Amino acid sequence: MIRLGVPSKGRLMEQTFDWFADRGVRLSRSGSDREYAGQVEGAEGVSLVLLSAGEIPRELRAGRIELGVTGTDLIREKLAGWKSDIVEAVPMGFGHADLILAVPECWCDCENLDDLTSIARDFRAVHGFRLRIATKYHRLVRAWLAAHEVADYQLVDSQGATEGTVANQTAEAIADITSSGATLRANNLKILSEEPILRSQATLFANRAAMDPNMKRFLNQLGL
Ligand SMILES: Nc1ncnc2c1ncn2[C@@H]1O[C@H](COP(=O)(O)OP(=O)(O)OP(=O)(O)O)[C@@H](O)[C@H]1O
Numbered sequence: 001m002i003r004l005g006v007p008s009k010g011r012l013m014e015q016t017f018d019w020f021a022d023r024g025v026r027l028s029r030s031g032s033d034r035e036y037a038g039q040v041e042g043a044e045g046v047s048l049v050l051l052s053a054g055e056i057p058r059e060l061r062a063g064r065i066e067l068g069v070t071g072t073d074l075i076r077e078k079l080a081g082w083k084s085d086i087v088e089a090v091p092m093g094f095g096h097a098d099l100i101l102a103v104p105e106c107w108c109d110c111e112n113l114d115d116l117t118s119i120a121r122d123f124r125a126v127h128g129f130r131l132r133i134a135t136k137y138h139r140l141v142r143a144w145l146a147a148h149e150v151a152d153y154q155l156v157d158s159q160g161a162t163e164g165t166v167a168n169q170t171a172e173a174i175a176d177i178t179s180s181g182a183t184l185r186a187n188n189l190k191i192l193s194e195e196p197i198l199r200s201q202a203t204l205f206a207n208r209a210a211m212d213p214n215m216k217r218f219l220n221q222l223g224l
């Protein structure tokens with residue numbers, strides 16, 4: 001049996017259902033909106049597991065699902081060395097979002113990472129603590145800042161409403177996912193001019209160890 005993990009709610013779930021329907025596989029939730037059980041029609045030996053998008057990486061690596069749909073950001077953030085256990089089967093063309101670093105709009109002398117680096121250096125001297133960046137993407141942000149040789153900062157964990165942390169004075173900058181940019185604008189934040197830390201989209205991932213003839217047949221059926 002191939003267990004296919006799909007986000008259990010929202011646009012990501014609906015667009016995943018549409019993507020599979022376009023390829024002749026009908027995924028649906030059984031029972032009420034609140035019941036996290038599902039059905040698969042049009043493919044033999046495949047079952048549907050509805051999960052939080054954030055849990056799909058862990059479940060895939062643990063082998064509790066063989067296939068999973070989630071954002072590339074979540075796989076890279078949650079699984080160190082993910083390529084040894086996980087195969088990227090296909091980017092699905094939706095759920096596009098950029099992981100970016102943003103600072104208050106009113107920081108007129110801060111347009112890029114070089115500016116932020118010198119602000120961070122002075123910040124520590126003036127305030128006695130390191131400039132705080134709120135994020136839930138600890139691994140990706142740390143690696144990106146290290147690659148750009150930025151060291152004078154601290155990460156503050158924020159699992160939601162991250163853009164609000166600056167107004168709430170629990171951070172000076174944020175690193176989060178954005179797509180339309182509306183949340184950043186509403187919170188008076190601007191993106192640094194560098195390329196995003198990561199461009200993410202919804203992707204079908206497979207557990208590498210589960211790549212048997214059965215799995216290949218199913219991927220084939222999906223046109224992959
Ligand atoms: N505004 C957005 N536009 C497009 N994609 C987004 C947006 N926000 C988040 N995503 C993407 O959706 C995926 C799920 O994100 P996230 O973990 O925040 O979901 P969630 O809805 O909070 O799920 P859960 O709470 O069940 O884990 C991620 O891959 C993320 O990149």
Ligand SMILES: O=P(O)(O)OC[C@H]1O[C@H](OP(=O)(O)OP(=O)(O)O)[C@H](O)[C@@H]1O
Nearest residue numbers: 160161162176177178179180181182183
């Ligand atoms: O650029 P935009 O189109 O405004 O989208 C960006 C927002 O979407 C996500 O939040 P989500 O709604 O998933 O809630 P969260 O704060 O719980 O992460 C993300 O964390 C941003 O806050």
